[in-house]
Amino acid sequence: METLFTKIINREIPADIVYEDDISLAFKDISPQAPFHVLIIPKKPIATINDIEEGDREVIGHLYYVAGKIAKEHGFDEAGYRVVMNCNNDGGQTVYHIHAHLLAGKPMGWPPYTDRLKVG
Numbered sequence: 805m806e807t808l809f810t811k812i813i814n815r816e817i818p819a820d821i822v823y824e825d826d827i828s829l830a831f832k833d834i835s836p837q838a839p840f841h842v843l844i845i846p847k848k849p850i851a852t853i854n855d856i857e858e859g860d861r862e863v864i865g866h867l868y869y870v871a872g873k874i875a876k877e878h879g880f881d882e883a884g885y886r887v888v889m890n891c892n893n894d895g896g897q898t899v900y901h902i903h904a905h906l907l908a909g910k911p912m913g914w915p916p917y918t919d920r921l922k923v924g
């Protein structure tokens with residue numbers, strides 16, 4: 805199923821792209837949760853972590869390689885940063901094309917979650 809991230813890959817909707825190669829694309833999050841917040845996505849549309857197959861191992865590993873590369877290029881490697889991938893509703897996933905959030909630029913707390921308010 806096509807998501808808006810496929811449209812970003814295909815340049816059908818705009819994004820502030822910070823990195824691209826044959827396997828992945830990285831772009832600024834539209835609603836940043838840290839001073840530096842990019843999403844690193846595989847060009848292959850995989851809906852959730854649950855849908856990762858054995859043959860996807862190289863693609864998934866590549867996302868972490870790209871995270872480290874971007875962090876170094878932007879000078880966050882020494883201070884540190886966080887890479888997270890949300891899965892399904894309880895994990896806070898809203899776009900069903902897997903993506904690693906790379907968050908940097910401030911010290912982060914642990915545990916990382918805040919409860920979402922239930923309405924109704």
Ligand code: 5GP
Binds near residue numbers: 831833896897898
């Ligand atoms: P999730 O909640 O699925 O882990 O993360 C989805 C992320 O995509 C959110 O952080 C959200 O701000 C971001 N996002 C949603 N729509 C757009 C968009 O159109 N452009 C960009 N650049 N980011 C988006």
